[in-house]
Amino acid sequence: PTECTLAVIKPDTSEELREKILEEIQVAGFTISQQKEMILSNEMAEEFYTQHSDKPFFNQLVDYMCRGPCTMLILSKEDAVQEWRMMMGPADPSMAKETAPGSLRARFAKDILENIVHGSSSLHHAQEEIQLIFGGFSTKSQVMST
Numbered sequence: 001p002t003e004c005t006l007a008v009i010k011p012d013t014s015e016e017l018r019e020k021i022l023e024e025i026q027v028a029g030f031t032i033s034q035q036k037e038m039i040l041s042n043e044m045a046e047e048f049y050t051q052h053s054d055k056p057f058f059n060q061l062v063d064y065m066c067r068g069p070c071t072m073l074i075l076s077k078e079d080a081v082q083e084w085r086m087m088m089g090p091a092d093p094s095m096a097k098e099t100a101p102g103s104l105r106a107r108f109a110k111d112i113l114e115n116i117v118h119g120s121s122s123l124h125h126a127q128e129e130i131q132l133i134f135g136g137f138s139t140k141s142q143v144m145s146t
């Protein structure tokens with residue numbers, strides 16, 4: 001089935017790398033239904049990663065995500081949730097290099113925290129994350145802003 005997922009290009013990604021990732025997303029056959037740059041507030045980042053709030057790396061993760069602008073994308077494609085996760089590779093780049101050498105994280109991530117991209121982990125999370133990040137957007141507001 002055609003699905004939507006939320007993809008995030010995380011802060012501290014160079015302009016050049018961001019453009020490269022956006023191009024690879026399109027070459028892979030995803031449609032970018034919505035795109036915006038935004039700086040997450042602490043509160044939003046905490047909400048976004050609420051399922052990790054008990055993890056030892058939670059505060060570092062929130063700091064990282066608020067450090068600069070994120071590129072927020074709604075991607076649609078057949079099996080988009082799983083397809084985008086495959087394209088990212090595992091969270092830990094050293095693992096990614098072994099198991100998915102062509103993936104974005106294998107090629108570009110710095111470490112397990114600063115791993116450059118995010119993707120929803122399930123269709124359910126995708127709906128929640130899209131609501132949180134793009135909740136104010138509707139087809140109508142998109143038409144009106146052009």
Ligand code: CMP
Pocket residue numbers: 052057061091112113114115117118119
């Ligand atoms: P993401 O796919 O956005 O989902 C949760 C994020 O937490 C993950 O990418 C990493 O940025 C971060 N993360 C996951 N595991 C660890 C870890 N063991 N140490 C530090 N950061 C982590």
